[in-house]
Amino acid sequence: LTADSGSFTLEEMKVAYVQFQPVFGRVAENIEKARSMMSGIDADIVVLPELCFTGYAFVSPQEAESYAESAGGGFSLKRMKELSENHNCGIVFGFPEKDGAGVYNSCAFVAPGAKTRIYRKLHLYYFEKDWFRPGDKPLDIFEFRDCKVGMMICFDWIFPETVRTLGLMGADLICHPANLVMPYCQDAMVIRCLENRVFAVTANRTGREKRGDFDFEFTGKSQIVSVNGEIISRGSRDKDETAVADIDFRTSREKAINRRNDLWADRRPEFYRMESDGKDET
Amino acid sequence: LTADSGSFTLEEMKVAYVQFQPVFGRVAENIEKARSMMSGIDADIVVLPELCFTGYAFVSPQEAESYAESAGGGFSLKRMKELSENHNCGIVFGFPEKDGAGVYNSCAFVAPGAKTRIYRKLHLYYFEKDWFRPGDKPLDIFEFRDCKVGMMICFDWIFPETVRTLGLMGADLICHPANLVMPYCQDAMVIRCLENRVFAVTANRTGREKRGDFDFEFTGKSQIVSVNGEIISRGSRDKDETAVADIDFRTSREKAINRRNDLWADRRPEFYRMESDGKDET
Numbered sequence: 001l002t003a004d005s006g007s008f009t010l011e012e013m014k015v016a017y018v019q020f021q022p023v024f025g026r027v028a029e030n031i032e033k034a035r036s037m038m039s040g041i042d043a044d045i046v047v048l049p050e051l052c053f054t055g056y057a058f059v060s061p062q063e064a065e066s067y068a069e070s071a072g073g074g075f076s077l078k079r080m081k082e083l084s085e086n087h088n089c090g091i092v093f094g095f096p097e098k099d100g101a102g103v104y105n106s107c108a109f110v111a112p113g114a115k116t117r118i119y120r121k122l123h124l125y126y127f128e129k130d131w132f133r134p135g136d137k138p139l140d141i142f143e144f145r146d147c148k149v150g151m152m153i154c155f156d157w158i159f160p161e162t163v164r165t166l167g168l169m170g171a172d173l174i175c176h177p178a179n180l181v182m183p184y185c186q187d188a189m190v191i192r193c194l195e196n197r198v199f200a201v202t203a204n205r206t207g208r209e210k211r212g213d214f215d216f217e218f219t220g221k222s223q224i225v226s227v228n229g230e231i232i233s234r235g236s237r238d239k240d241e242t243a244v245a246d247i248d249f250r251t252s253r254e255k256a257i258n259r260r261n262d263l264w265a266d267r268r269p270e271f272y273r274m275e276s277d278g279k280d281e282t
Numbered sequence: 283l284t285a286d287s288g289s290f291t292l293e294e295m296k297v298a299y300v301q302f303q304p305v306f307g308r309v310a311e312n313i314e315k316a317r318s319m320m321s322g323i324d325a326d327i328v329v330l331p332e333l334c335f336t337g338y339a340f341v342s343p344q345e346a347e348s349y350a351e352s353a354g355g356g357f358s359l360k361r362m363k364e365l366s367e368n369h370n371c372g373i374v375f376g377f378p379e380k381d382g383a384g385v386y387n388s389c390a391f392v393a394p395g396a397k398t399r400i401y402r403k404l405h406l407y408y409f410e411k412d413w414f415r416p417g418d419k420p421l422d423i424f425e426f427r428d429c430k431v432g433m434m435i436c437f438d439w440i441f442p443e444t445v446r447t448l449g450l451m452g453a454d455l456i457c458h459p460a461n462l463v464m465p466y467c468q469d470a471m472v473i474r475c476l477e478n479r480v481f482a483v484t485a486n487r488t489g490r491e492k493r494g495d496f497d498f499e500f501t502g503k504s505q506i507v508s509v510n511g512e513i514i515s516r517g518s519r520d521k522d523e524t525a526v527a528d529i530d531f532r533t534s535r536e537k538a539i540n541r542r543n544d545l546w547a548d549r550r551p552e553f554y555r556m557e558s559d560g561k562d563e564t
Contacts, residue, residue, distance in 0.1 A: 122550045126542045139553055158477050158545070160442035161554035168555060184476055184511060191473045194466055195440050229466060260408045263440070268404045271421055272443040273450060274556055 013147050015173065015199070016043035016244040019222040019235045021207030024055030027067070031079050033240075034093075043089055043244050044145055049205040049222075050094035050154050050177040051105065056205075059212040061103065064131040068098035071118045077108055085112045090144050092151060092203075094177040096132070105132040107151055107177045109142070117142050117151070122162065125155035127214070141171045147249045150198075154178040157185045157192065161274070167196035168264070172252040174200040180219045186234065194229035197255050197263055199247050206238050227252050295429050297455065297481070298325035298526040301504040301517045303489030306337030309349070313361050315522075316375075325371055325526050326427055331487040331504075332376035332389065332403075332436050332459040338487075341494040343385065346413035350380035353400045359390060367394045372426050374485075376435060376459040378414070387414040389433055389459045391424070399424050399433070404444065407437040409496070423453045429531045432480075436460040439467045439474065443556070449478030450546070454534040456482040462501045468516065476511035479537050479545055481529050488520050509534050 018037050022030040030053040038046060050056070053076045058064040069075060076095050084091045090111035097106035097118065105128055109117040120135030121128075139162065141150045150166030152174060157163075166174060174192075178185065186202065193200050206220040223234040224245045233243035255263040300319050304312040312335040320328060332338070335358045340346040351357060358377050366373045372393035379388035379400065387410055391399040402417030403410075421444065423432045432448030434456060439445075448456060456474075460467065468484065475482050488502040505516040506527045515525035537546040 122553055123548055126540055129542055134550070135553075139555070155543075159549060160446065160477055161549070161551075161556065164442065165553070165555045168557065184473075187469065188473045188476070191466075191470045194470070195442055258408055260411055261437075266405055267441060267443070268416070269443075269557060271404055271417075271447070272556065273421070273447045274443065274554065275450065275551060 012246040012248050013045070013145060014043040014244050015201050015224060015247055016041050016046045016242060017201050017203040017222040017224065017235070018046060018048050018242050019204060019206060019220055020049070020240045021205060022052050022055050024057060024209055024211060025067070027053045027076060031076060035083055037240065037242055038083065038087065041087070041242055041244055045090040045092065045149070045173070045175065045201070046087070047175045047201040047203040048091065048093035048177060049203045050107065050179040051096065052093055052177065052205060054096055055209060056179045057209045057211040057214040057216055058131045059214070061131050064096050065098065065103045068096040068103045071097055071099065071106070071108065071116065077110065077116065080108070081110045081116070084110045088112055090114070092175040092177060094153060102133045103131070104135060105153060107153055109144070109149065109151060109175070111144060114144065119151040119153065121153040121156065123156050123159055139165045139169070141166060141169045148172045149175060151175045154180060157188050160192070160195075163192040163196050163198065167198050171198055172249040173247070174198055176200055176202040178202055178204040180204050181216055183219055186221050186223055189223065190225055190229045190231060193225040193227060195263065197227040197257070198252050199227060199249060200225045206240070294528040294530050295327070295427060296325040296526050297483050297506060297529055298323050298328045298524060299483050299485035299504040299506065299517070300328060300330050300524050301486060301488060301502055302331070302334075302522045303487060304334055304337050306339060306491055306493060307349070309335045309358060313358060317365055319522060319524055320365065320369060323369070323524055323526055327372040327374065327431070327455070327457065327483070328369070329457045329483040329485040330373065330375035330459060331485045332461040333378065333387065334375055334459065334487060336378060337491060338461045339491045339493040339496040339498055340413045341496070343413050346378050347380065347385045350378040350385045353379055353381065353388070353390065353398065359392065359398065362390070363392045363398070366392045370394060372396070374433060374457040374459060384415040385413070386417060387435060389435055391426070391431065391433060391457070393426060396426065401433040401435065403435040403438065405437050405441055421447045421451070423448060423451045430454045431457060433457045436462060439470050442474070442477070445474040445478050445480065449480050453480055454531040455529065456480055458482055458484040460484055460486040462486050463498055465501055468503050468505055471505065472507055472511045472513060475507040475509060477545065479509040479539070480534050481509060481531060482507045488522070
């Protein structure tokens with residue numbers, strides 16, 4: 001898919017992922033690891049994995065809650081905010097969010113001088129349903145250095161409506177923290193980028209986590225994908241890795257894929273029936 | 283994605299694709315070729331490519347109209363109906379459909395004793411916009427030998443709403459005639475099958491077609507994909523080929539992908555905004 005080149009000014013932004021294996025429950029140690037891995041990175045936005053400081057395999061909702069922090073500013077949010085100031089960049093990372101009686105599988109965007117943005121995972125995977133409440137806030141986008149950014153977490157990938165919604169809202173870039181155990185997401189995100197002409201950074205964790213009856217193995221292969229479905233960078237399955245890529249994020253705003261086809265204008269929403277019972281929403 | 287095995291009776295159906303290179307304008311000859319290629323096939327449903335008897339590269343709307351036939355029963359529809367009776371199977375094939383003043387890029391399903399079903403391509407690719415009217419009838423499914431079948435054509439693949447709509451309507455199997463020139467569709471259809479737990483047969487043409495200013499090269503690689511995103515069969519880029527696969531189409535009705543996740547029940551339509559302006563449809 002090559003868009004006929006439009007009248008956009010070429011303006012780039014550097015985006016990065018940090019892929020690593022957190023040690024369950026060692027929050028300060030995991031933060032230190034992320035901090036150390038970020039020290040060599042010069043980027044505008046850095047994406048870290050889902051639940052990347054706590055670990056994943058909670059053995060009970062009480063345990064998840066014990067690690068949860070308020071979006072208003074718990075331990076890891078404060079550390080990441082400081083780190084974003086030191087690096088003069090935006091950071092997206094996953095954490096268990098406590099709000100009133102509820103604990104959510106959330107991610108935050110923090111940046112110097114910017115309002116903290118929170119996304120609460122809409123589609124919980126398997127045992128997460130025991131540990132977390134499903135997201136209860138709309139998908140949304142925000143601007144950072146002129147780039148329109150949307151966030152989603154891990155299993156949200158399998159529902160095409162997630163990226164579609166963010167894309168139609170105007171997202172240029174999807175920041176996608178993940179703790180993937182299935183092997184399909186990375187290839188699916190290529191299609192998500194292609195069908196919406198958005199960039200995506202998927203930051204996945206690596207390693208194995210055995211706790212209680214759980215034994216999870218995570219698939220790594222963090223990646224940065226372009227609006228054309230090009231895999232700009234893809235990591236290994238099991239190593240600590242970072243990658244940085246320049247993206248000309250404004251190319252996302254041109255939804256034409258040739259002189260006669262435009263991914264937005266060619267949609268036929270009057271023929272789409274997106275309700276689970278097959279009834280038309282319009 | 284492995285669904286926990288449910289209580290379904292294992293009941294299979296044979297589906298097939300026929301991949302070949304039509305010669306532009308030689309309708310009777312192309313029908314004979316398809317007939318000959320089908321002679322060795324024992325299947326319940328056979329899918330042929332888009333516009334597979336006329337060829338693709340019309341140089342004018344008048345030319346497209348001159349090859350168009352009525353869904354009520356033109357030359358190729360009659361021949362395919364006879365062939366379906368001889369083989370005791372359903373056949374899906376693409377043809378230019380004339381209806382009143384309009385010509386559509388359509389496909390038909392014909393089968394012995396069954397009502398002919400027509401789908402008019404909703405998303406026209408590039409120059410097709412000069413030759414055809416966009417589809418003006420709803421996506422729909424029908425039953426054949428207990429299998430719920432949906433149809434779509436070629437470029438419809440890039441809009442995830444197409445398979446989603448058919449999937450939510452209850453389709454077990456997507457029949458997908460194509461004349462693909464871009465290289466992405468085959469991999470995208472794997473994700474479409476996975477995200478909707480449907481089977482799909484993509485029948486693509488091969489070869490090059492030079493007419494007027496046009497010079498198209500088609501990508502072949504017809505394929506049959508399972509509800510788990512498994513490529514059961516994929517053809518070559520450039521050869522005449524057929525493939526047959528057994529599918530247990532009822533596995534499509536189980537949308538659970540593990541004990542706790544169900545692709546339908548886990549959707550959060552109240553958070554999806556599928557209008558082009560990002561406004562909520564609900």
